[in-house]
Amino acid sequence: MSLLEIANLRIDIPQPAGMLHAVRGVSFTVEKGETLCIVGESGCGKSLTSQALLGLSPRKASVSSEAMRFDGEDITRLSEKGWQRLRGDRISMIFQDPMTSLNPSFTIGSLLEEVFMRHRPAGRRAARARAVEMLEKVGITNAAERLRQYPHQLSGGLRQRVMIAMALMCDPDLLVADEPTTALDVNIQMQILRLLQDLKRDIGMGLVFVTHDLGLVARFADKVAVMYAGRIVESGPVTEVFRRPSHPYTRALLDCIPVPGRTAPGTPLGAIPGVVPSLIGPQTGCSFRDRCRFTAPECVTRTVERHESPSHRYECLRTPEEIGA
Structure with missing residues (x-):
């Protein structure tokens, strides 16, 4: 099958x-x-x-x-x-345009953590640790600090990597x-x-x-x-x-x-x-x-x-x- x-x-x-x-x-x-x-x-x-x-x-x-x-x-x-x-x-998707695919009202950490907590029996601490792990895997340095930033504070390339990390949060x-x-x-x-x-x-x-x-x-x-x-x-x-x-x-x-x-x-x-x-x-x-x-x-x-x-x-x-x- x-x-x-x-x-x-x-x-x-x-x-x-x-x-x-x-x-x-x-x-x-x-x-x-x-x-x-x-x-x-x-x-x-x-x-x-x-x-x-x-x-x-x-x-x-x-x-x-x-x-x-x-x-x-x-x-x-x-x-x-x-x-x-x-x-x-x-099933996850990496969208073509990260500028319009990331909610500008939420921090990067909130966006990533929501995905994990929605689908896994995990608290915010575990979700935050997973978010840091995935940001590091896609090549973002100072990942823990990035979680406090908003999408508009990141370059286009960084937003694209955040999108990829978000899609991979739940394997x-x-x-x-x-x-x-x-x-x-x-x-x-x-x-x-x-x-x-x-x-x-x-x-x-x-x-x-x-x-x-x-x-x-x-x-x-x-x-x-x-x-x-x-x-x-x-x-x-x-x-x-x-x-x-x-x-x-x-x-x-x-x-x-x-x-x-x-x-x-x-x-x-x-x-x-x-x-x-x-x-x-x-x-x-x-x-x-x-x-x-x-x-x-x-x-x-x-x-x-x-x-x-x-x-x-x-x-x-x-x-x-x-x-x-």
Whole structure:
């Protein structure tokens, strides 16, 4: 049994111009101790997908799926009280923007201690000790003094680390991390990633990691899901997908990255022309067709699902040989 199973997740949001089909038929699984990285351009539906895993979709959004199970439990049937039981305890999330995710009216200590005391039979002294421990683990010095500060007194990078510490207070079974290291310098970024790897090993934590950084994906992920215009267009073990990218979008993303020893200094990097299409109104065919070098007339009306291996799938009328993968 998978730790997390998502099947045919759809998120529609009404807009003045029509219905926005923001997430369209997304499916994936996460096992215990496994990292799934979701990559793609801004606006492709990564954050909305991650928010749905914790029942935090926008109020006006219509969310449907064939299955959403966490450790065998159907989380689509959870009441708000049921979600509150899970959030912060067995499922935690690191939000993308710490400025708007930390309550400015409370000290850092209050925010961290509340999470621990809500889900553990512990008093404030034990909660404070745990808060100091987690702040130190994410690289914050003078942790005990920081507990008395308010979010506005910290830099963006420190607020990001507080968010990470808060998400890890109860050693969750599943961590959903939405661009968790964006505001951090490289050294702290590596420290955080090593901490997450240690937790995966020690407690079998599953991790859904949303990022733009394909370099992090290559070093950190077990599986990767490449998302475009609300759909996962390619997914599989990271070694297979990076060795043989089979969707033109995946291929184009990898062409944008310089490769040490292969990309000569001064060589122009790859670029993907055009813009992400509007997802308002009916959607047909391949959404990448207007930006793809290999598009064909039939791409307007249809696409097909193909498999490079039992675990490596992609959606395209073209084969990897046709796109030069």
